[in-house]
């Protein structure tokens with residue numbers, strides 16, 4: 472019980488520290504941002520709110536200015552069952568990617584998710600505005 476309370480407390484601290492130190496969003500011309508917003512509708516981040524690996528991915532999404540829906544997949548949720556049944560593991564973060572042909576990919580591991588997001592959405596430094 473004490474371990475659980477400590478873990479929850481630490482999780483909340485991480486969420487708070489993240490909120491205090493959110494990175495600056497990159498800027499894009501309106502048309503480019505509209506395309507990104509459209510592309511982001513095919514993505515969902517299965518996560519726990521206070522998981523440090525999930526916070527790392529959410530910070531990256533914030534910085535890249537990609538509005539991906541977060542799905543809370545903590546124990547006892549229907550989302551957790553979907554994650555295990557379709558993704559294969561209960562681990563978060565996991566990015567659900569709906570492909571253009573209708574297929575679905577479940578991408579685990581925060582570093583792999585961040586690499587995917589950079590590949591899809593990163594803007595070269597000299598093009599990124601405010």
Ligand SMILES: N[C@@H](CCC(=O)N[C@@H](CS)C(=O)NCC(=O)O)C(=O)O
Nearest residue numbers: 522523524561562563564580581582
């Ligand atoms: N190497 C993984 C670690 C992810 C991880 O350990 N996630 C924890 C939550 S912080 C998890 O899903 N544990 C399974 C569980 O709690 O059921 C990553 O970088 O994404």
